[in-house]
Amino acid sequence: MSQGDEQAFAWIYEKTYPSLYYYVKRFVEEEQARDIVADCYIKLLRAPKKFDHLAHCSAYIKAIARNACIDLLQRRNREIHTLQQLALLQNEQQEVTNQHYELEALVYKKILDEIEQLPAFTKKIFKLSYLEGLNNTEIGALLNIRDQTVRNKKAEALKKLRLKLAEMSRFLHLLKFFLKF
Template sequence: MHLFREGDKDAFEHIYKHFNKRVFFYVRQYLSSITEAQDITSECFFRLWEKKAEFPSLDAVGAFLHVAARNLCFNYLKHAKMAREKEGELLSLLNMPDDNGFKLEELRMQLLNLIAAEVDKLPSKMKKIFLLSYEEGLKPAQIAERLGLQVQTVKNQRLNAVKLIKAALADHPSLLALLLLLESKSPVFG
């Protein structure tokens, strides 16, 4: 624990191996999507690393991961519920005759402009990883090789970029619902 608190990556890896499956299976009790469960599991460990100096024991780490997983699942399910509530409204908008296509295109443009503005605000390494992943369609291993990073670093940076963008969209529920609807049809942000 002392090495972990000091930032030793091997100690972190030991803790990760000790708790990873446990956290993942706990999250899967709440989420049907394996991808979302993996993302939330990764986020739990990212948060653990950020607070590494605060843990006196392995039991404290386990308790933290449990609470973090529960809270992240709750937040995910809350946003998913909001998206489902908006989905009917958006589906009717998507299925309206062409005379309403302008409104839909305007909503899409607002969404794209907001995403572009948020991507521009990302730290440079995170922005580069995000763009390589979503514009060029590279896998985390390919990005890691190109940038000389660890695959887990790429995954964490990509996850954080998506989180920041989704958080920015939280103030725009219609746009967030459109994003989640489009995401469910074509997993751009998965």
């Protein structure tokens, strides 16, 4: 850039900066306005044009600034839309998760209810094994019964529970199907 070009640029900058800055600031925040205006002058420096008067130069720089504001606002709108979509998806996922936990709670309660319906001795063996985690030998020693009796009672309990829960399983499949909609 020659000395004359630098002086011309400095003069244009001095004459157009305040009005350009306040024009841009109407559309974007202060920091973004400063950045956009600075970019406008950089573009003017990189692609110098010959202008007949200051009004033409001012209109050219203003057009660059207007387009930069439009681009920024469109990007911001896309980001906001994306964030809104993400929030909707997260809310939907939370609803699905809540429904899943509600179904789990329903199934767990149904299992506990069905365990309570078992004959007393079978129920006691089942609870010692599956809820308290004792093995067959420990249960046999605790109740003073043979290991085979523990196995038979556990198998009896599981068979009864499976039959009862099979009915509920069909209901749950239908419920899950309708919850997807």
